[in-house]
Amino acid sequence: MPSLPRPKSFKKTRLPSKPSWLFFLKSAKDVIASPSAAISDVKARDGIVNVVRETRRLQLAIDTVINSPDARAEGFGQVNGPRLSLMASEVSDPLTLKPALTPMLTGPLHACPPRPN
Numbered sequence: 001m002p003s004l005p006r007p008k009s010f011k012k013t014r015l016p017s018k019p020s021w022l023f024f025l026k027s028a029k030d031v032i033a034s035p036s037a038a039i040s041d042v043k044a045r046d047g048i049v050n051v052v053r054e055t056r057r058l059q060l061a062i063d064t065v066i067n068s069p070d071a072r073a074e075g076f077g078q079v080n081g082p083r084l085s086l087m088a089s090e091v092s093d094p095l096t097l098k099p100a101l102t103p104m105l106t107g108p109l110h111a112c113p114p115r116p117n
Contacts, residue, residue: 032066035059 088101
């Protein structure tokens, strides 16, 4: 299986930049606050999008994955080392990836944003 291309700066540091994290978090907050506006933005780029259907799908994803009791307990965007290891093995094992995925292949955990107090 070929490896995915990575930006040159990622190869050097293997750390996402702070502006990237901030952009991602702001975008995610905007989508969660207004799923219909997010889908409308997608519709502007791709005219065949069914706004009602995609808004319903996005809202379902938000309600069941992002805004679930488990996700709220862990904190949005937070990384838990043991949980990340489990998820890596759940991807690696069925696909028999060589080398197997490990949390350190995705980047050091200290690069992730800290949990808010």
